[in-house]
Amino acid sequence: MNSSLILSNILNPPVLFFFLGMLAIILKSDLEVPQPLPKLFSLYLLLAIGFKGGHELAESGINTEIALTLMAAIFMAFAVPIYSFFLLKVKLYAHNAAAISA
Numbered sequence: 197m198n199s200s201l202i203l204s205n206i207l208n209p210p211v212l213f214f215f216l217g218m219l220a221i222i223l224k225s226d227l228e229v230p231q232p233l234p235k236l237f238s239l240y241l242l243l244a245i246g247f248k249g250g251h252e253l254a255e256s257g258i259n260t261e262i263a264l265t266l267m268a269a270i271f272m273a274f275a276v277p278i279y280s281f282f283l284l285k286v287k288l289y290a291h292n293a294a295a296i297s298a
Contacts, residue, residue, distance in 0.1 A: 205211065220227040253262065277297045284293035 217227075219225075256262070280297035281293050284296055288296070
């Protein structure tokens, strides 16, 4: 293996944070992320995935395979909450089933 590839992957920020988390557990540290940061991280992750996907889609263009995949994703986005609501309504109250399935 190429040592520069290994070094660049080890010094990648997600890998470094993974090792920081492992070290915090080993040392039994009370390391805690301040409250506003998890919301920021999740928003950043959603935006980064969306922009990266949109950029790749703009470069490759829409073909039949991509159009079918997008249609399947849209269909599943509607179908999964609908059928999960009816499955959950058997054991739960309707408002709880709706909240969980949404």
